[in-house]
Amino acid sequence: MKPLSNRTSDFTDSVIRRMTRISNQYNAVNLSQGFPDFDPPKPILDALEKASHQGPHQYSITCGAQNFREALAQKQSRLMGRSINPETEIVVTCGSTEAMMAAMMTVANPGDKVIVFSPFYENYGADTILSGAVPIYVPLHPPAFNFNTDELEAAFKQDPKALILCNPSNPTGKVFNREELMIIADLAKKYDTYVITDEVYEHIVYQPHEHIYLASLPGMFERTISCSSLSKTYSITGWRLGYIIAPETIIDVAKKVHDFLTVGAAAPLQEAATVGLQFGDDYYLDLRKHYTAKRQLFLNGLDDIGLGYSTPQGAYYVMIDVSPYKADDDLAFCTWLAEHVGVGAVPGSTFFREDVNHLIRLHFAKKEATLYEALNRLADLKQKWQRHSF
Incomplete structure (x- = not known):
């Protein structure tokens, strides 16, 4: 054979x-x-029980249920410091795993290079290879797992299409500070590179550290594909609800990739999880x-x-x-x-x-x-x- x-x-x-x-x-x-x-959280479970009887039980809109996207846009607009349009700047995915794969396929053509910090969540290398791209690994040096700016710029000089940033980091728990994020942002703008962020642990950060969305930095929303999920924040890893937030021109492509990868995330789970997105601070x-x-x-x-x-x-x-x-x-x-x-x-x-x-x-x-x-x-x-x- x-x-x-x-x-x-x-x-x-x-x-x-x-x-x-x-x-x-x-x-x-x-x-x-x-x-x-x-x-x-009990309010989410109560909403799931209701949705199990009352629905919806059929396909939602491919890019995500309307009420889910609106609740997500309201939450993330507050956190990211800019108005997120639920119609044009969000696509709901089957977990952040699909979000990252869809983001990679949106950005990278076969043969393109993508910067990956090492250590890295194991999916990133596989995502890069499956999309036909070539990973460029840049070490994060223990014990603090900081990057060397010269080593990072050397990777950027290889004309990468994108950089993957997991913040807070899996597996190390590192939280990139503002100075580090500004270095990444400046290099991304200097070398015209997209940044794909994985921010699933955005709400699990220990004082005095703080989570800063790369897309919130000056000039970075336009070239950042922000991926996250509800899995860790609401302890619903089995629900597989993720999302991408990006400019309309990027989301237009990501919607097509997502549509043919999985069609859409589970409708009753989106209905129930919308309650969580409306939680207060x-x-x-x-x-x-x-x-x-x-x-x-x-x-x-x-x-x-x-x-x-x-x-x-x-x-x-x-x-x-x-x-x-x-x-x-x-x-x-x-x-x-x-x-x-x-x-x-x-x-x-x-x-x-x-x-x-x-x-x-x-x-x-x-x-x-x-x-x-x-x-x-x-x-x-x-x-x-x-x-x-x-």
């Missing part, structure tokens, strides 16, 4: 989702794939307090165990340094961790273009009881590792 397409030959399946399957296999506490084990302040407490609980536990880490500034992930265990293969280490310690983690190598195998990623978007259980299991890590044999 003729060979299959070779476009996926340079990457594997999602290691993150694979680690969930491995966690399930060994009944491990799953701190690998980033989804909560607590319920969404108190909800987002409480969300920050909620995750700040979880972060503190988890980091205190890691300190007690003696595991080194980089303190996240945003999102709900922690990069753990496991170099004292001298594991040559971080994927094998994470598999062992799930089987023998009972905690699911993601090997750091899946996020890095560089040769990195001494970091693993854990997340703390779990109930307190779940986090305590995970920490109790991790307390035996050193003892069990000393007894292990491969």
